[in-house]
Amino acid sequence: MAxxxxxxxxxxxxxxMNDRAALDLLLEHGPxxxxxxxxxxxxxxxxASQLLARLEASGLVLAxxxxxxxxxxxxxxxxxxxxxxxxxxxxxxxxxxxxxxxDITGRTIGQxxxxxxxRSAHGAVDxxxxxMDGAVKDAGLHRTDINRLVIGTPxxxxxxxxxxxxxxxxxxxxxPGLLAELAAALGPIPFxxxxxxxxxxxxxxxxxxxxxxxxxxxxxxxxGFGAAVVIGGRLHxxxxxxxxxxxxxxxxxxxxxxxxxRSNSGGFEELAGRRALLSLAREHGLTPPPGGSLTEKAQxxxxxAARTTPGAGEAMLAxxxxxxxxxxxxxxxxxxxxxxxxxxxxxxxxxxxxRALIQSELAELAVPRPPIRLSTTPGSAVxxxxxxxxxxxTRDEVFDTTDRxx
Numbered sequence: 001m002a003x004x005x006x007x008x009x010x011x012x013x014x015x016x017m018n019d020r021a022a023l024d025l026l027l028e029h030g031p032x033x034x035x036x037x038x039x040x041x042x043x044x045x046x047x048a049s050q051l052l053a054r055l056e057a058s059g060l061v062l063a064x065x066x067x068x069x070x071x072x073x074x075x076x077x078x079x080x081x082x083x084x085x086x087x088x089x090x091x092x093x094x095x096x097x098x099x100x101x102x103d104i105t106g107r108t109i110g111q112x113x114x115x116x117x118x119r120s121a122h123g124a125v126d127x128x129x130x131x132m133d134g135a136v137k138d139a140g141l142h143r144t145d146i147n148r149l150v151i152g153t154p155x156x157x158x159x160x161x162x163x164x165x166x167x168x169x170x171x172x173x174x175x176p177g178l179l180a181e182l183a184a185a186l187g188p189i190p191f192x193x194x195x196x197x198x199x200x201x202x203x204x205x206x207x208x209x210x211x212x213x214x215x216x217x218x219x220x221x222x223x224g225f226g227a228a229v230v231i232g233g234r235l236h237x238x239x240x241x242x243x244x245x246x247x248x249x250x251x252x253x254x255x256x257x258x259x260x261x262r263s264n265s266g267g268f269e270e271l272a273g274r275r276a277l278l279s280l281a282r283e284h285g286l287t288p289p290p291g292g293s294l295t296e297k298a299q300x301x302x303x304x305a306a307r308t309t310p311g312a313g314e315a316m317l318a319x320x321x322x323x324x325x326x327x328x329x330x331x332x333x334x335x336x337x338x339x340x341x342x343x344x345x346x347x348x349x350x351x352x353x354x355r356a357l358i359q360s361e362l363a364e365l366a367v368p369r370p371p372i373r374l375s376t377t378p379g380s381a382v383x384x385x386x387x388x389x390x391x392x393x394t395r396d397e398v399f400d401t402t403d404r405x406x
Contacts, residue, residue, distance in 0.1 A: 015054075016402040018043060022051055023060060023080060023399045027105060031064045031077035052078050058401060060084050080105050085147040085398045086139070088132050089386025091196065092153045093223075094169055097127055098380055099135035101146070102387045104398065110139025124172045125181050147394045149191040150386040151182075152199040154223075156241025166245050168264050169223075192389065196220075197244060198235050199385030200343050200377070201228030206388045208377040209341050216339040217331055218375075219246070221347035223295050225268050225327070229335055247273075251326055272323035274298040274346065281305070284316035295346065302349040317350060321357035328358070329365035336368045343375035 018041060025040050026032055032040070038048035055061040055078075062081045066074040082103035091098040094116065101110035112134030114127060128151065129143075136143055155167025162179050164170070175181070182191060197220040204210040204218060210230070218228040227244040229236040236243050248266030250256055260266045270276065274294045281288060281301040288297040302320070305313030324347070328340065340362075342348060342355060351374070359372045377384050 012402060015051075016400060018047075018051055019055060019060075019401040020399050022048075022055065023395075026061065026078065026080045031079040033067055033075035033077055035075060037078070054401070060399065060401070082107065082109075085394050086141060086145055087387060087390035087394050088135060088146050088149045089383050089390055090128065090131055090149070090151045091199075091380050091382040091386065092128075092151060092170070092173070093196075094154075094171070097131040098383050099131040100383050100387060101135045101139040101141065102391065104391070104395065106387070106391055108387070110135040110137070110141070112138055124175070124178060125185050127172075128182060129185060143189070146189055147398070148390045149186065149189055150199070150390040151191060151193045152196040152382045152386045153193060154196055154226075156195045156237065157193050158240045160240070165240060166242055166261075190393075192393075194386070194389065195226075195228075195237070195241065195244070196382045197226035197343075198228045198237070199389060200375070200381035201230055201235065201341075201385070202389050203377045203381045203385035204341050204343070204375060205230060205233075206392070207384065208375060208381075209373045210339060213339050215335075215337050216341060217328075217335055217337040217370075218341045218343055219324070219328060219331075219347065220344040221272075221324075221342075222344035224273060227331060229331075229337075231335075246327060246331060249327060249330055251330065253323075253326065268327040272320065272327065276323075277301065277320060277346070280316055280319060285312055286316060298346045299349045302346055302354065303351075306350045306353045317354055318357055320350070321354055322361050324354075325358050325361035325365055328362055332362070332366050332368045332370060337370050340370050340372045341375055342372060343377070343381055348374055 021041050022037050025037060034045060034048045034052055038045050043051065052061060056063065060081055061078045064077050064079045067077055082105050085104040086101055088099065088101050096113060096115040099112045100108050102108050112131055114131040114134060132149060133143055136146060153164065153167065153173065154170050155164050157179060158165050163176060164173050167173065179193065197218065200220060201218040210216045214233045216230050220226040225247040227246045229244055247269040248260045249268040251267040251271050254267040254271035257263055257266050257270060277298045278288050278301065286301050286304055289300050305317040355372055355374050363369050375381060
């Protein structure tokens with residue numbers, strides 16, 4: 001168990017392991033009785049009673065009522081104390097910052113959205129604090145009540161230099177000292193900055209379609225393309241944090257883009273990005289809506305094509321599926337994942353019709369043929385992933401009772 005000290009097999013360590021097992025069961029199943037915890041953990045009733053008394057005294061569990069209405073005599077029920085810890089997550093985009101706060105059980109208790117007007121998004125540290133404080137206030141808490149913060153951004157912070165890479169479209173976030181400035185402003189609150197698509201994969205791994213899957217790839221399509229690669233249950237980030245920046249993939253059928261970092265584009269983006277998609281829609285007689293952003297227009301025409309299959313949108317959706325499968329073929333040939341998840345508003349707007357077409361096309365273009373599923377993560381996958389990432393680290397810290405065990 002992460003954070004456990006002492007010699008394995010000693011009473012102190014064994015008690016801490018049993019404590020963590022019980023806490024995880026309470027998170028998974030909700031309120032449980034001493035008898036039920038004993039059965040699920042294999043502990044005797046007296047040992048389970050001692051365990052619960054220990055966790056209740058440490059403030060990690062609460063007595064929540066009784067099992068009235070069930071067969072047999074009523075029994076005291078116990079649950080994880082929601083106030084044992086709280087975490088915050090941020091989803092940073094060029095348009096603004098979405099923030100949320102969750103208690104240790106994973107329940108969202110506060111939310112806030114801070115728009116970024118225009119393109120002059122200076123003062124990144126100030127905006128992070130304002131967004132976080134807005135969600136904290138909505139939860140009825142203070143910033144000091146937060147145990148950990150995870151920030152999701154486009155691109156990735158290079159672990160060697162601390163610079164944000166692959167995200168020139170995120171103004172105000174490229175100061176060489178930004179991470180140090182954030183650390184100073186947040187004080188004792190530990191924080192982590194993670195790629196947004198990687199966090200979407202974390203959400204799928206913990207609460208979505210990839211639960212129980214050790215090796216999978218998530219393809220994200222919204223403002224642009226990105227991918228997350230999970231190998232052996234862990235995110236693969238690469239030497240500079242750039243693993244999964246598939247928008248820059250050179251692909252057949254697309255112009256060969258040079259100096260891709262300067263142009264902020266590449267073969268996959270040129271082949272199947274939003275502008276190409278809108279041109280394809282017009283070729284097939286589908287008219288994008290007059291208002292909205294480029295992303296909203298692209299999402300609307302994909303949704304319209306999916307609604308009109310078979311019919312006017314069928315040919316358009318089939319060609320778009322070929323484009324996406326072309327990019328995926330390059331990924332699966334190298335990674336060979338056991339599962340692919342489609343995420344992001346533009347791709348998921350195509351629903352099951354688009355998913356089925358991509359699955360069929362990929363079978364023609366690559367030897368590995370992993371199943372393809374649509375993301376089922378509710379709301380903002382990036383924000384959900386930020387909270388889940390913060391919860392995982394915080395639970396390892398807060399649920400480690402080694403030093404509290406007598």
